[in-house]
Amino acid sequence: MKRLVVSLVAGAIAIGSSAQAGVIATSLYGDVDCFGTNQVCNDGVRGSGTFSDFNDFNAAMVADSTPLTDRWPDVFDSQSWEQSISNTGAATEASLDLRVWAMADIGNTYDVQVNGVSVGTIDTVTAADTYLAQQVRNLTFLFSAALVNDGVNTISLINDGSGDNWSLDFSRLSLLGASEVPLPAALPLFLMGLAGLGAARRKRQS
Numbered sequence: 001m002k003r004l005v006v007s008l009v010a011g012a013i014a015i016g017s018s019a020q021a022g023v024i025a026t027s028l029y030g031d032v033d034c035f036g037t038n039q040v041c042n043d044g045v046r047g048s049g050t051f052s053d054f055n056d057f058n059a060a061m062v063a064d065s066t067p068l069t070d071r072w073p074d075v076f077d078s079q080s081w082e083q084s085i086s087n088t089g090a091a092t093e094a095s096l097d098l099r100v101w102a103m104a105d106i107g108n109t110y111d112v113q114v115n116g117v118s119v120g121t122i123d124t125v126t127a128a129d130t131y132l133a134q135q136v137r138n139l140t141f142l143f144s145a146a147l148v149n150d151g152v153n154t155i156s157l158i159n160d161g162s163g164d165n166w167s168l169d170f171s172r173l174s175l176l177g178a179s180e181v182p183l184p185a186a187l188p189l190f191l192m193g194l195a196g197l198g199a200a201r202r203k204r205q206s
């Protein structure tokens with residue numbers, strides 16, 4: 001009986017811990033409101049309103065408090081910024097989410113770096129993506145949590161060309177939880193415990 005309870009508790013704890021797996025810590029740079037002030041973030045399209053002219057976008061660029069974000073054309077070519085996060089060593093994986101506009105649209109690409117280490121590439125947009133419309137891109141890069149400092153981290157986007165203006169809505173650095181006991185592994189343990197408990201009850205009643 002004691003063993004059954006132990007296995008039941010272990011299963012429950014395992015399920016609990018796997019449910020908590022996910023984002024352990026996060027650091028946001030920018031304000032996730034597309035570009036400008038309180039824009040609606042339609043997928044693949046710049047924020048609300050008509051965007052028929054370069055100046056429309058320019059007019060929406062009310063300076064936000066975060067340097068480099070929501071501005072045009074303050075941001076161009078290679079850029080770096082700092083993001084602080086607490087990395088206690090519990091995470092195994094990290095992610096960097098970026099929402100950019102009008103980036104890599106001149107046949108160029110960017111190397112995405114965390115503390116000087118490359119974690120991915122931003123490819124040039126296709127010819128079908130015109131300069132004026134469909135160039136808002138939501139990008140995610142996954143890499144080892146070991147690359148993330150406990151404290152200040154430098155995020156860099158390194159242009160392999162020149163003359164490319166672009167804008168950044170936000171950059172989110174996240175530390176992702178280790179899934180020590182994935183749900184599929186925890187569930188049988190929990191069910192075994194439940195079944196055992198049921199059997200023990202039946203035994204007692206007979």
Ligand SMILES: [Ca+2]
Pocket residue numbers: 031033034035036037038064070
């Ligand atoms: Ca804003």
Ligand SMILES: [Ca+2]
Pocket residue numbers: 102103104105106164165166
């Ligand atoms: Ca551009």
Ligand SMILES: [Ca+2]
Pocket residue numbers: 030031032033034035036069070168169170
């Ligand atoms: Ca924004």
